[in-house]
Amino acid sequence: MSQITTITLFRYKGFWNKVWAFGMMQFAHRRLGDVKGLQFYKLWGSGKENFDPRPDWSVYALLQIWNTEQDAELFFQTSNLISSYQKCTTENWTLYLKNIISRGEWSGSNPFQKSGTLDASNPRIVAITRATIKTRLLLTFWRYVPKSQGYLNNNPGLIYTKGFGEVPIKQMATFSVWKDKKYLDKFAYQNKPHVGAIQNTRSLKWYKEELFSRFQPYRSIGTWGGDNPLPQLNRD
Incomplete structure (x- = not known):
């Protein structure tokens, strides 16, 4: 028995489907609270x-x-909850993940356990960062974000990225999928604007709470943008 993480992305079209999706940010909690085997979850906009x-x-x-x-x-x-989501979405994509490393806290603790069953032949890597921004530094933080993400969208090693959050503006997360560790490390530690963001994090102390984690994706189910972004991991 070994802990795993899943992340499912949902895409909606049409006014009422988007209203439903927004409502589920509140109403889905009731149905997720007693799911068998579920240790931890977060709903993201x-x-x-x-x-x-x-x-x-x-x-x-x-x-x-x-x-x-x-x-x-x-x-x-x-x-039934997932069935309801699928009926309202135009597409959805689920990644199964094994944790490689995780530092920091999320809601007061670190929920991720390092996996002992990583596959050395699978180079794909997922990064998830999450933080609660101090209220007095919100404006400073969001002014810097576009600069810190320079070079990201044109990065040849990037498969997908998106910004998410539990609470708008104040609690933010980044989710990114990469071809391999080399590309992720080059962006994180050699891209000057991103390195500057790391330095500002230390000097300005933007965050009340933060967590940095990396994962190995090993199953990819569904579509995003009309295709499975990691077709080599589709076992279904």
């Missing part, structure tokens, strides 16, 4: 492209941490 803090009403996400892969499979195969 998203921001516009290029990490713009304004909301993107068409994209939402559900991050879940499971006791086992079997618990996750049972949920996705039998849950």
Whole structure:
């Protein structure tokens, strides 16, 4: 038995489907609270492209941490909640993830456990960062974000990225999928604007709470933008 993480992205079209999606940011909690094998979850809204803090009403996400892969499979195969999401979305994409490393805290603790069953032949990597921004530094932080993400969208190693959040403006997360660790490390530690953001994080102490984590994606189910972004990991 080994902990795994799943992240599911949902895309909506049409006014009433988007209203439904926004409502589920509140109402889904009741149905997620007693799911078998579910250790931890977060419902995310998203921001516009290029990490713009304004909301993107068409994209939402559900991050879940499971006791086992079997618990996750049972949920996705039998849950009425997931069926409801699928009926209202135009497409959805689920990644199964094994944790490589995780530092920091999320809601007071670090929920991710390092996996002991990583596949050395699989180079794909997912990065998730999450932070609660101090209220008095919100304006300073969001002024710097576009600069810090320079070179990201044109990065040849980037497969997908999106900004998400539990609470608009104040609690933010980044989700990115990369071809391999080399590309991710080059962006994180050699791209000057991003390095500057790291330095500002230390000097200005933007965050009340932060967490940095990396994962190995090993299953990719569904579509995003009309295709499966990681078709080599599609076992269905």
